[in-house]
Amino acid sequence: MAFEKTYKLTNDMSELERLPLILSECAQNCDFDDEVSFKINLALDELLTNTISYGFPDGGESKIILNCELSDELAAFEIIDDGVEFNPLKAKKPDLDAPAVEREIGGLGVHIVKNVMNKFEYKRENGKNIVTIAINLK
Amino acid sequence: MEYQDAKNGDFFVLSLKGRLDAASAPDFDKKASETIETENSIIVDCAGLEYVNSSGLRTFLSALKKAGASGKKFYLCSMRQNIKEIFEISGFANIFMIFDDVDEALKN
Numbered sequence: 001m002a003f004e005k006t007y008k009l010t011n012d013m014s015e016l017e018r019l020p021l022i023l024s025e026c027a028q029n030c031d032f033d034d035e036v037s038f039k040i041n042l043a044l045d046e047l048l049t050n051t052i053s054y055g056f057p058d059g060g061e062s063k064i065i066l067n068c069e070l071s072d073e074l075a076a077f078e079i080i081d082d083g084v085e086f087n088p089l090k091a092k093k094p095d096l097d098a099p100a101v102e103r104e105i106g107g108l109g110v111h112i113v114k115n116v117m118n119k120f121e122y123k124r125e126n127g128k129n130i131v132t133i134a135i136n137l138k
Numbered sequence: 139m140e141y142q143d144a145k146n147g148d149f150f151v152l153s154l155k156g157r158l159d160a161a162s163a164p165d166f167d168k169k170a171s172e173t174i175e176t177e178n179s180i181i182v183d184c185a186g187l188e189y190v191n192s193s194g195l196r197t198f199l200s201a202l203k204k205a206g207a208s209g210k211k212f213y214l215c216s217m218r219q220n221i222k223e224i225f226e227i228s229g230f231a232n233i234f235m236i237f238d239d240v241d242e243a244l245k246n
């Protein structure tokens with residue numbers, strides 16, 4: 001079964017509360033399990049948190065587009081924003097072996113996305129950040 | 139996020155229920171800090187923890203550092219598999235004492 005939908009979000013942290021509902025709608029239309037839903041929710045949460053927190057330093061309301069494209073084999077999501085240019089794939093890697101007192105949290109969100117998703121790409125096009133993530137369903 | 143407190147022997151058991159994300163992290167940070175100030179040995183029971191993201195992990199790390207700086211025990215237990223996986227991916231499984239359940243944590 002295929003499912004495509006575009007969600008319009010704004011650069012407000014309260015928008016993250018919509019993710020469980022969005023995922024629920026996707027899961028109903030594409031029959032993926034709770035574990036997959038958890039991973040997608042987490043990846044979108046991390047990416048949108050970065051965009052909303054750092055993408056719009058001048059404030060004001062901006063739109064963030066979330067495109068969902070689901071098939072039996074793949075759940076793909078595209079996040080498009082016109083905020084500050086930021087390539088998450090070039091974010092500093094966290095030192096996973098550092099002892100607790102030396103651990104820093106920076107870069108952890110992107111590291112998590114890389115590990116829970118099968119595809120993670122970035123491009124800058126027409127002044128927009130376009131991040132694509134996807135997870136295999138089979 | 140909802141919290142439940144209980145004393146079990148020398149340990150203070152803080153049970154979590156709900157989602158630990160950017161919205162709930164400041165409240166958990168406060169709750170954990172207050173608990174570490176007043177208690178010497180803490181077990182955070184994660185059986186009801188449904189979700190954690192990097193904002194939530196940040197508060198766990200902050201609590202562990204505070205407990206460590208004052209020589210206090212700060213253990214985690216009863217994590218669901220998907221939560222445990224996020225701790226492992228993040229390298230946090232190596233720096234936290236994580237037990238299967240409260241009873242196992244109490245033995246330490």
